[in-house]
Amino acid sequence: MSIKFFLDEKDIPRQWYNLAADLPTPLQPPLGPNGKPVTPDMLAPVFPMNLIEQEVCQDRWVDIPEEILDILYRWRPSPLYRAKALEEALGTPARIYYKNEGVSPPGSHKPNTAVPQAWYNKKFGIKRLTTETGAGQWGSALSFACALLGLECKVFMVRISFDQKPFRRLMMETWGGNCIPSPSPETNAGRAILEKMPDTPGSLGIAISEAIEAAVTDPTGQTRYSLGSVLNHVMLHQTIIGLEAKKQLKKAGENLPDVVIGCAGGGSNFAGLAFPFVADKIAGANITIIPVEPQSCPTLTRAPFSYDHGDTAKMTPLLPMYSLGHAFVPPPIHAGGLRYHGMAPLVSQAVNEGLLTPLALGQIECYEAAMLWARTEGFISAPETSHAIAATIREAKKAKEEGKEKVILMNWSGHGLMDLTGYHAFLEGKLHDYPLPDAELAKSMSVMNGLPKPSTAKTGKW
Numbered sequence: 001m002s003i004k005f006f007l008d009e010k011d012i013p014r015q016w017y018n019l020a021a022d023l024p025t026p027l028q029p030p031l032g033p034n035g036k037p038v039t040p041d042m043l044a045p046v047f048p049m050n051l052i053e054q055e056v057c058q059d060r061w062v063d064i065p066e067e068i069l070d071i072l073y074r075w076r077p078s079p080l081y082r083a084k085a086l087e088e089a090l091g092t093p094a095r096i097y098y099k100n101e102g103v104s105p106p107g108s109h110k111p112n113t114a115v116p117q118a119w120y121n122k123k124f125g126i127k128r129l130t131t132e133t134g135a136g137q138w139g140s141a142l143s144f145a146c147a148l149l150g151l152e153c154k155v156f157m158v159r160i161s162f163d164q165k166p167f168r169r170l171m172m173e174t175w176g177g178n179c180i181p182s183p184s185p186e187t188n189a190g191r192a193i194l195e196k197m198p199d200t201p202g203s204l205g206i207a208i209s210e211a212i213e214a215a216v217t218d219p220t221g222q223t224r225y226s227l228g229s230v231l232n233h234v235m236l237h238q239t240i241i242g243l244e245a246k247k248q249l250k251k252a253g254e255n256l257p258d259v260v261i262g263c264a265g266g267g268s269n270f271a272g273l274a275f276p277f278v279a280d281k282i283a284g285a286n287i288t289i290i291p292v293e294p295q296s297c298p299t300l301t302r303a304p305f306s307y308d309h310g311d312t313a314k315m316t317p318l319l320p321m322y323s324l325g326h327a328f329v330p331p332p333i334h335a336g337g338l339r340y341h342g343m344a345p346l347v348s349q350a351v352n353e354g355l356l357t358p359l360a361l362g363q364i365e366c367y368e369a370a371m372l373w374a375r376t377e378g379f380i381s382a383p384e385t386s387h388a389i390a391a392t393i394r395e396a397k398k399a400k401e402e403g404k405e406k407v408i409l410m411n412w413s414g415h416g417l418m419d420l421t422g423y424h425a426f427l428e429g430k431l432h433d434y435p436l437p438d439a440e441l442a443k444s445m446s447v448m449n450g451l452p453k454p455s456t457a458k459t460g461k462w
């Protein structure tokens with residue numbers, strides 16, 4: 001029996017899939033400070049126009065330029081694995097498949113969008129990119145992409161991850177990136193936070209403010225900002241994962257999966273695997289599609305669908321998304337990439353419509369799942385990925401209880417070889433869960449009082 005399903009390079013998807021074209025209730029526009037939809041020219045100081053066009057694109061399919069594919073071939077198509085050893089350990093009748101996105105040079109799904117973003121920026125004449133990074137995966141991915149395309153790269157890394165993951169910084173520097181801890185004294189946004197909270201662990205919201213400020217204040221006009229998740233064009237680039245998985249499941253003799261699972265920080269690896277299957281669900285297929293988030297940062301499971309800023313200093317437009325409030329500083333869990341207050345508007349709209357079934361898990365259950373995975377499948381998972389594994393184990397146990405031969409498809413979004421401090425803390429029994437107290441949640445959400453509200457209308461079909 002095969003446990004790995006490969007695609008030839010010639011069978012790689014040549015178009016990305018855009019869920020915006022098929023959502024039953026339409027995606028709502030980002031709003032400017034005056035409450036009116038932002039226009040492409042308002043975004044021009046931040047992003048190159050070719051990516052802004054992709055951000056607002058309504059076409060179902062978008063061609064992937066050959067020059068981008070030429071770089072993606074280094075690790076794509078990524079293998080689809082059958083998690084046979086885990087199935088046996090659980091004694092489940094479920095068949096569990098996972099996409100291994102840890103095979104990219106930086107070790108996660110993030111280069112699937114870092115490469116296109118660097119390529120489109122270069123084509124537009126940009127010389128330098130700024131960005132933020134949580135776990136360090138995105139900063140490494142963009143540094144890698146910039147190295148291959150000859151761009152400079154500056155990364156603001158959330159302070160707690162900068163301290164927890166020194167080797168990620170060294171990876172960025174190996175690829176020529178410049179990585180500094182955030183909040184930093186280099187920007188107005190960073191200085192303001194440091195004055196109020198000198199010991200803050202930082203947050204993705206703060207680091208985004210710094211990276212945008214650094215881009216728009218470059219007097220040469222040759223710097224732009226790049227975001228590793230949340231935005232529509234990022235979701236679009238990641239759909240190559242799910243499109244490959246569809247072809248590979250066929251090779252494995254399967255039809256559609258019964259359950260699709262991905263961890264969700266800003267939503268990109270989840271969307272990348274899931275959106276091509278959300279299209280099937282919209283067309284009538286019966287699929288349970290689960291984004292998994294940390295209990296300590298419960299955006300989809302406990303926060304409202306609201307308009308909110310993507311960053312702490314309110315530099316971004318208002319995005320229609322589930323949000324814990326732009327000033328939220330999450331507890332210092334090890335899954336740094338899941339410590340984000342908001343969620344991709346495309347994922348949010350699909351949740352509002354009832355197409356997705358979000359789940360929040362504590363980090364102890366996730367580390368236990370990652371340990372079982374390491375001792376069965378063998379790979380050491382990123383702490384973010386462990387959330388998807390824990391949900392997969394829950395679903396596999398449910399299939400056992402129900403005696404059902406379900407097909408479960410999961411995104412193994414990255415390896416954890418740079419994240420061993422978290423494993424160390426777990427092995428020493430020093431980790432805790434941080435369920436968010438109601439009072440703290442209410443306080444953090446209060447920053448959204450008075451902001452416009454998106455429509456929560458839905459078709460009621462799901």
Ligand SMILES: Cc1ncc(COP(=O)(O)O)c(C=O)c1O
Nearest residue numbers: 137229265266267268269337414
């Ligand atoms: C390995 C890994 N998985 C998942 C995530 C979460 O991000 P997203 O929800 O955009 O996929 C991150 C973010 O840093 C990551 O590094």
